[in-house]
Amino acid sequence: MPDAPKVRNMLSFSVLTPYYTEEVLFSLQELEEPNEDGVSILFYLQKIFPDEWNNFLERAERNSEEELKESPELEEKLRLWASYRGQTLTRTVRGMMYYREALELQAFLDMAKHEDLMEGYKAIELSTEDSKENRSLKAQCEAVADMKFTYVVSCQQYGIQKRSGSERAQDILRLMTKYPSLRVAYIDEVEQRNEDRSKKLNGKVNYFSVLVRAVPKSSDSSEPVQNLDQEIYRIKLPGPAILGEGKPENQNHAIIFTRGEGLQTIDMNQDNYMEEALKMRNLLQEFLKKHDGVRYPSILGLREHIFTGSVSSLAWFMSNQETSFVTIGQRLLANPLKVRFHYGHPDVFDRLFHLTRGGVSKASRVINLSEDIFAGFNSTLREGNVTHHEYIQVGKGRDVGLNQISMFEAKIANGNGEQTLSRDIYRLGHRFDFFRMLSCYFTTVGFYFSTLVTVLTVYVFLYGRLYLVLSGLEQELSQEPAIRDNKPLQVALASQSFVQIGLLMALPMLMEIGLEKGFRTALSEFVLMQLQLAPVFFTFSLGTKTHYYGRTLLHGGAKYRATGRGFVVFHAKFADNYRLYSRSHFVKGIEMMILLIVYQIFGHTYRSTIAYVLITASMWFMVGTWLFAPFLFNPSGFEWQKIVDDWTDWNKWINNRGGIGVPSEKSWESWWEEEQEHLQDSGKRGIIAEILLALRFFIYQYGLVYHLHVTRETKNFLVYGASWLVIVLILFVMKTVSVGRRKFSASYQLVFRLIKGLIFLTFVSILVILITLAKMTVQDIIVCIFIFMPTGWGMLLIAQALRPVVKKAGFWGSVRTLARGYEIVMGLLLFTPVAFLAWFPFVSEFQTRMLFNQAFSRGLQISRILGGHRKDRASRHKE
Numbered sequence: 001m002p003d004a005p006k007v008r009n010m011l012s013f014s015v016l017t018p019y020y021t022e023e024v025l026f027s028l029q030e031l032e033e034p035n036e037d038g039v040s041i042l043f044y045l046q047k048i049f050p051d052e053w054n055n056f057l058e059r060a061e062r063n064s065e066e067e068l069k070e071s072p073e074l075e076e077k078l079r080l081w082a083s084y085r086g087q088t089l090t091r092t093v094r095g096m097m098y099y100r101e102a103l104e105l106q107a108f109l110d111m112a113k114h115e116d117l118m119e120g121y122k123a124i125e126l127s128t129e130d131s132k133e134n135r136s137l138k139a140q141c142e143a144v145a146d147m148k149f150t151y152v153v154s155c156q157q158y159g160i161q162k163r164s165g166s167e168r169a170q171d172i173l174r175l176m177t178k179y180p181s182l183r184v185a186y187i188d189e190v191e192q193r194n195e196d197r198s199k200k201l202n203g204k205v206n207y208f209s210v211l212v213r214a215v216p217k218s219s220d221s222s223e224p225v226q227n228l229d230q231e232i233y234r235i236k237l238p239g240p241a242i243l244g245e246g247k248p249e250n251q252n253h254a255i256i257f258t259r260g261e262g263l264q265t266i267d268m269n270q271d272n273y274m275e276e277a278l279k280m281r282n283l284l285q286e287f288l289k290k291h292d293g294v295r296y297p298s299i300l301g302l303r304e305h306i307f308t309g310s311v312s313s314l315a316w317f318m319s320n321q322e323t324s325f326v327t328i329g330q331r332l333l334a335n336p337l338k339v340r341f342h343y344g345h346p347d348v349f350d351r352l353f354h355l356t357r358g359g360v361s362k363a364s365r366v367i368n369l370s371e372d373i374f375a376g377f378n379s380t381l382r383e384g385n386v387t388h389h390e391y392i393q394v395g396k397g398r399d400v401g402l403n404q405i406s407m408f409e410a411k412i413a414n415g416n417g418e419q420t421l422s423r424d425i426y427r428l429g430h431r432f433d434f435f436r437m438l439s440c441y442f443t444t445v446g447f448y449f450s451t452l453v454t455v456l457t458v459y460v461f462l463y464g465r466l467y468l469v470l471s472g473l474e475q476e477l478s479q480e481p482a483i484r485d486n487k488p489l490q491v492a493l494a495s496q497s498f499v500q501i502g503l504l505m506a507l508p509m510l511m512e513i514g515l516e517k518g519f520r521t522a523l524s525e526f527v528l529m530q531l532q533l534a535p536v537f538f539t540f541s542l543g544t545k546t547h548y549y550g551r552t553l554l555h556g557g558a559k560y561r562a563t564g565r566g567f568v569v570f571h572a573k574f575a576d577n578y579r580l581y582s583r584s585h586f587v588k589g590i591e592m593m594i595l596l597i598v599y600q601i602f603g604h605t606y607r608s609t610i611a612y613v614l615i616t617a618s619m620w621f622m623v624g625t626w627l628f629a630p631f632l633f634n635p636s637g638f639e640w641q642k643i644v645d646d647w648t649d650w651n652k653w654i655n656n657r658g659g660i661g662v663p664s665e666k667s668w669e670s671w672w673e674e675e676q677e678h679l680q681d682s683g684k685r686g687i688i689a690e691i692l693l694a695l696r697f698f699i700y701q702y703g704l705v706y707h708l709h710v711t712r713e714t715k716n717f718l719v720y721g722a723s724w725l726v727i728v729l730i731l732f733v734m735k736t737v738s739v740g741r742r743k744f745s746a747s748y749q750l751v752f753r754l755i756k757g758l759i760f761l762t763f764v765s766i767l768v769i770l771i772t773l774a775k776m777t778v779q780d781i782i783v784c785i786f787i788f789m790p791t792g793w794g795m796l797l798i799a800q801a802l803r804p805v806v807k808k809a810g811f812w813g814s815v816r817t818l819a820r821g822y823e824i825v826m827g828l829l830l831f832t833p834v835a836f837l838a839w840f841p842f843v844s845e846f847q848t849r850m851l852f853n854q855a856f857s858r859g860l861q862i863s864r865i866l867g868g869h870r871k872d873r874a875s876r877h878k879e
Contacts (some may be wrong), residue, residue, distance in 0.1 A: 001391045002285035007107040007144050011284040012260030013348065014150040015096050016360075017089075018250040021157055022268050024089045024171035026082045028075060035570050042078075045085055048310075056081050087269040087308075087397040089153070090175065095272030095395065096151050097179050102277035103145040111140060151182055152211070154254035156246065158186035159210065173229055176214035183232070185211050185254035187241050207237040211257045233257065245560050248361030248371040255351075255359055261287065262300075263351035265360055265372075270346060271307060271395030279392045287350060291387050292338070298384030299376065300348040301340055303327050304396040313532040313851050314633055315400040320529070322398060324509040327390065327516075334388035337439040339432075341376020341386060346394035349375075350384075357382050367422055369558045370415030373444070377424040381431070402537075402633040403572055403580055409541055410548045410584075411561045413448060417552025420445040448549045455546040458619060462595040463696065465615070469603045470703040506534070532850050533632070539622055540585070540629040547584035554689055555682035570635065574646035574834075575653045577630040578827060579664065579671055586826060587793075589626035594786055596620060601779065602707060631834045635851060638844040643835050650831070654824060672819060676800050690801040697794030704787045708780045710770065727788060727795075731818070733759060738817055793822060 004010070023030075031042040042065070046053045057063065060074050068074045083090040108121055116137065153172075155161075161169035176182050192204035215228040235256070241249050251265065262284050286300050304326045309319025326345060333340035342360075354360050354375070362374040376386060399405045419425055425445060429437055442450075468474035506526065514522035552558045578586070596616055603612075631637045656662075658669030665671075679690065705711060705723045737756065770776040799806045799815045806812050837843045 001282050004281040006110045010281045012148045013262030014258035014260050015264045017153045017266045018247050019155045024168050098272050098274045098277040100145050104141045107141040107144040150259045152257050154185045154250045156250045159188040185257050209235045209253045244363040244365040248363035251361045252359040263349045269397040295385040297387045298350045298353045298379045299386040301388035302346050303393045305393045307395050308398045318398050320509050324512040328512040330388045339440045341373050344372035367418050406544050407561045409544045413545045413548035414552050414558035416448040417549045418558050451545050536625050539625040543585045543626050555678040555686040557678045557681050575650045585626040589623050593623045638838045640838045643838045687801050694794045694797040697790045701791045
């Protein structure tokens with residue numbers, strides 16, 4: 001760490017925070033409003049931070065929450081207490097303003113006389129005798145701090161919020177009043193008028209970047225402080241500023257209002273600490289050192305402290321994973337690999353370097369979804385130097401629920417897909433030397449590509465094994481002594497299974513915890529993570545990364561996904577989980593499950609159990625994880641009353657018709673249409689790739705139809721043709737029933753019921769004839785289901801890819817009906833095991849203990865958070 005200069009000699013810097021419409025300061029209504037589980041934010045915070053709550057009551061000299069509400073001043077303090085423990089703008093601003101406090105204190109130590117130092121920091125407020133002739137020491141310290149530090153919050157919507165009288169605008173004004181050196185930038189839209197300002201010009205709007213500050217209340221003013229802000233600068237823009245995803249433009253339009261040599265970009269979910277702010281002088285001196293002996297740094301990387309890992313096991317997993325990435329990971333990237341970029345973390349930019357090279361964010365829509373890393377690409381391509389420093393850190397909040405985490409990982413995977421297609425990666429690959437190019441590949445898009453290849457390998461392995469079984473090759477090979485007695489192969493298969501559990505992926509995490517807390521602690525935490533099913537979580541996230549990265553490569557169309565920054569533990573409904581994970585996990589999990597079952601059915605006669613377990617154990621683990629992890633990590637996921645409510649909600653959602661203006665949360669049809677949006681914007685290559693991938697179901701069908709007892713004696717191609725005839729007949733019958741329901745169910749109910757009865761009797765008769773005459777077995781019936789279900793799904797995928805053609809042919813309604821049938825079957829398949837386990841109370845207890853072990857170890861009663869508040873309210877109602 002470099003030596004710190006005096007404050008007046010240090011490099012000056014600014015902090016920039018982009019803000020959209022997140023929480024600024026919790027209102028009393030928001031704090032007390034219960035969610036569907038009956039848990040309010042305030043109740044949750046009181047249970048999670050009991051000691052801090054008791055200390056707060058003691059400072060306020062009150063005994064209960066009700067007594068705090070008697071005074072407006074105490075009510076304000078209550079709102080601040082809660083906001084400082086959430087992911088709010090108030091918390092971020094308080095943290096960043098520690099920089100100014102630290103600089104004032106350090107300036108005092110630099111400039112104070114010996115007598116003032118002996119009296120202490122508060123003595124500077126008492127220097128009044130020379131106030132007329134000279135500025136007081138306090139004023140000098142404040143002036144020096146203001147010269148060296150500027151904080152700009154870029155509140156994109158502040159102008160609109162202010163005009164509409166929004167509470168958020170009032171809260172932002174309150175922050176500016178509390179911190180007079182805080183500046184707020186926003187984009188103002190003003191309707192254009194003619195020269196005499198009497199008439200508006202049709203539809204023409206002028207756009208301005210505006211910087212404002214709070215105006216202190218004068219002694220003779222009767223207006224409240226919160227209603228006063230003062231415009232400092234107004235800069236006319238050539239047109240609408242928001243052309244891309246929003247956040248990059250929000251940063252870039254406000255960068256002109258920053259000052260100094262350094263610029264720290266801080267996200268809305270970050271925090272700071274006074275002890276870290278004291279080291280900022282030292283950090284800025286790094287800009288004056290040539291770290292590689294050639295170039296001065298253009299970006300100084302900082303580590304982060306994750307402050308949201310203390311409640312649920314998921315938050316703890318994410319905290320540990322993120323901690324290893326922002327420490328040991330980025331340390332390695334910076335030196336010796338020299339491929340560290342910018343990852344949306346609290347890095348300090350060389351402001352002048354980046355101001356003259358396109359800003360700190362690239363703002364093109366879609367391609368620059370992960371706008372922050374492109375700043376690192378830009379810096380490196382323009383001969384910048386990115387370093388990493390461990391001696392200073394900034395707080396960071398992370399997502400704490402599985403759905404929030406999955407949406408965040410989906411956004412990152414989408415961003416990496418777009419990076420793979422970008423010019424920046426192409427140029428970096430061409431300009432790096434060979435070893436640096438490999439390092440860059442593996443630490444950016446290569447990680448996601450490797451993940452994609454890993455999952456594709458599982459598919460290839462399963463389909464390959466199925467081919468060996470169905471063709472008879474596996475049986476022939478198993479009879480060869482050289483293969484049957486191959487001990488090294490069996491050892492390799494066993495070791496492969498252990499590697500696939502994910503032990504190697506956890507090594508960086510283990511090493512970092514070992515370095516910081518000791519290896520005994522690291523080992524105990526690692527064992528605890530395994531007991532809390534960390535491998536299940538990481539295997540599940542593997543599916544998220546693979547799906548969204550692969551989809552972006554094939555079809556493009558990546559979009560920003562708002563994860564939300566809520567921290568109250570709540571139960572996600574079954575329909576919500578289904579919407580979020582249906583395509584990314586459930587469909588793929590069911591496909592792999594069918595392949596594994598078919599592999600077992602046709603290979604169990606000659607294969608040993610041990611060999612089967614060694615080959616397929618890790619794949620069964622992946623199937624179970626992808627199908628049931630969302631319910632396992634869902635608070636109150638196995639509580640019977642929740643299960644009943646979820647089933648009612650699911651039925652309502654699946655049967656609700658869509659239409660214009662009906663959101664996907666209300667109707668299955670609207671959601672189904674949304675799920676195909678990526679195909680509508682896809683090119684010819686993407687559509688062809690989608691069709692080719694769907695053909696695997698038809699090849700699978702071809703292999704299975706010749707292994708029924710009915711068809712085992714013949715290899716005639718007509719058998720495969722007959723299987724298609726059966727599929728066409730089934731679809732025809734379904735179409736007939738659908739048309740009959742529409743035309744006859746209202747007027748001719750008896751006729752419609754007779755038709756359905758005849759169809760059912762015909763089906764039963766055919767089944768009986770096949771069993772008696774053709775010697776069809778129960779196994780054949782099961783295999784037929786495994787043949788026709790995936791084939792129908794393949795036909796659906798092709799119909800969705802060729803949507804314009806299918807619509808023109810008039811079959812789109814039938815496709816939608818068939819798709820709904822598949823969704824109902826998948827929903828039942830997932831819901832039944834969860835509902836069965838919900839019958840046993842110990843399952844719910846185990847799940848709660850597993851999810852909230854951290855809280856239990858601190859003596860908290862999570863059950864009181866999940867259910868106790870409702871009892872309190874019920875008892876109050878009775879009274």
